[in-house]
Amino acid sequence: xxxxxxxxxxxxxxxxxxxxxxxxxxxxxxxxxxxxxxxxxxxxxxxxxxxxxxxxxxxxxxxxxxxxxxxxxxxxxxxxxxxxxxxxxxxxxxxxxxxxxxxxxxxxxxxxxxxxxxxxxxxxxxxxxxxxxxxxxxxxxxxxxxxxxxxxxxxxxxxxxxxxxxxxxxxxxxxxxxxxxxxxxxxxxxxxxxxxxxxxxxxxxxxxxxxxxxxxxxxxxxxxxxxxxxxxxxxxxxxxxxxxxxxxxxxxxxxxxxxxxxxxxxxxxxxxxxxxxxxxxxxxxxxxxxxxxxxxxxxxxxxxxxxxxxxxxxxxxxxxxxxxxxxxxxx
Numbered sequence: 289x290x291x292x293x294x295x296x297x298x299x300x301x302x303x304x305x306x307x308x309x310x311x312x313x314x315x316x317x318x319x320x321x322x323x324x325x326x327x328x329x330x331x332x333x334x335x336x337x338x339x340x341x342x343x344x345x346x347x348x349x350x351x352x353x354x355x356x357x358x359x360x361x362x363x364x365x366x367x368x369x370x371x372x373x374x375x376x377x378x379x380x381x382x383x384x385x386x387x388x389x390x391x392x393x394x395x396x397x398x399x400x401x402x403x404x405x406x407x408x409x410x411x412x413x414x415x416x417x418x419x420x421x422x423x424x425x426x427x428x429x430x431x432x433x434x435x436x437x438x439x440x441x442x443x444x445x446x447x448x449x450x451x452x453x454x455x456x457x458x459x460x461x462x463x464x465x466x467x468x469x470x471x472x473x474x475x476x477x478x479x480x481x482x483x484x485x486x487x488x489x490x491x492x493x494x495x496x497x498x499x500x501x502x503x504x505x506x507x508x509x510x511x512x513x514x515x516x517x518x519x520x521x522x523x524x525x526x527x528x529x530x531x532x533x534x535x536x537x538x539x540x541x542x543x544x545x546x547x548x549x550x551x552x553x554x555x556x557x558x559x560x561x562x563x564x565x566x567x568x569x570x571x572x573x574x575x576x577x578x579x580x581x582x583x584x585x586x587x588x589x590x591x592x593x594x595x596x597x598x599x600x601x602x603x604x605x606x607x608x609x610x611x612x613x614x615x616x617x618x619x
Contacts, residue, residue: 322382322563323350327358330375330386332368338501338586339368342417342548343387345580349571368392369404372551376405380555382564387417390547391459394603398611399457401618408604413597414550414561415568416589418581420501421521422463422544423531425514429493435471435517435537438497442473450476450495452486457616460486462607463499463520463544465614470539490514501546502527502585520544527585547589549596565593 327350331343343360350358363371368389375386393407405411424435430449432438442449453460460483468475478495480486487505490498491513502525508514518537519525534542550568552561571577572588581588591599 322560323354323356323358325383326356327382328384329358329360330371330384331360331362332364332366332371332386332388332392334362334364337389338418338420338546339387339389339548341580341584341586345577346385346387346417346550346568346571349574349577350567353567353570366400366404367396369396369400372407372411373404375551376410376553378553380553380557382552382556382560384553385414385564386411386551387548388551390545390603390607393551393600394607395457395459395462395611397604398608399616399618408601410554411551412554412556412561412593413600414552414593415565416547416549416591416596416599417568417572418548419587419589420503420546420585421519421525421587422459422499422546423502423505423519423525423528424467424497424499424517425487425490425505425508426497426517427490427493427495428513428515430496430515432517433515435532435539438517439471439473439538442471442475446474447476449473449497450478451497451499452478452480452483452489452495453498454483454486455479455481457611457619458483459544459546460499462610462614462616464497466544466610467499467539467542469613470542487514499544506585518542525585526582526587549589549600561593565596 329343329347331339333339347358347360363374369392372386372388372392375384378384397403397407426438432441451464453464456479461477464475464477483500486498487500489495491508505514509516516528516531518534519528519531520534520542522533524533534540550564569590572590
């Protein structure tokens with residue numbers, strides 16, 4: 289009788305242990321095997337931009353190196369917020385990822401009246417991918433060879449020179465406003481439906497300057513229609529080594545860029561997050577991805593997951609002040 293009781297107890301203990309192993313061992317096994325099915329990658333912008341490039345490079349690399357299909361879904365609307373909201377509300381299993389522009393995470397929260405998600409707490413900031421430092425370009429018709437010369441012209445004729453942007457609250461708008469304030473000059477903001485239209489009008493001499501990445505400015509520079517005055521960076525850009533940095537041009541601390549990264553829904557297992565971050569780091573060492581990023585005049589952003597999460601939080605606070613200083617009202 290005692291032997292039978294003892295046997296029953298042992299069986300129960302073994303069963304309990306097996307259940308515990310199944311429950312607590314599922315996540316490590318799951319993370320180790322990720323991905324075991326197709327991965328969906330959401331971008332809030334149309335094909336052809338920085339975010340789309342990053343998303344497609346990530347999808348191609350996942351497909352090529354894991355054998356699982358990764359597909360990019362361009363879900364436009366609300367300046368990228370619709371796509372990132374879909375990511376925030378997706379199942380936290382690592383199979384729905386987002387590739388936002390920095391504006392989705394650190395600018396939209398301060399310019400949109402109804403943000404559908406919390407950019408800091410409703411998603412995990414998994415990995416940085418690439419950075420598009422902004423440069424200030426002026427029309428070749430403006431008689432200034434350097435930023436100091438342009439500032440002198442602007443101070444002599446306040447409110448005469450106009451800069452274009454992709455609209456109120458856009459990166460180009462905030463970059464132009466911050467530049468004017470830091471340089472102590474008065475510029476007129478002319479909003480467009482997109483930055484390409486603004487660049488076209490600078491090339492045509494209808495407005496005077498614009499802030500954008502080198503990839504969108506290169507054609508105008510090569511044609512002699514645009515002149516680059518500064519790169520809003522700490523060190524000179526490999527893609528534009530002859531262009532002075534902000535500090536060299538006389539506006540130290542003026543740092544503007546359009547960066548992208550990978551986000552996942554809050555609650556995604558940390559081991560899965562770590563696996564995705566490691567995959568992105570390997571992608572940034574991959575010759576195909578490096579060639580595409582550097583060839584577009586962009587820069588690589590290798591970061592650990594904690595580093596990227598800290599970076600996003602710091603940028604959140606920095607852009608909150610920039611938007612406030614620009615006096616942009618929520619819409």
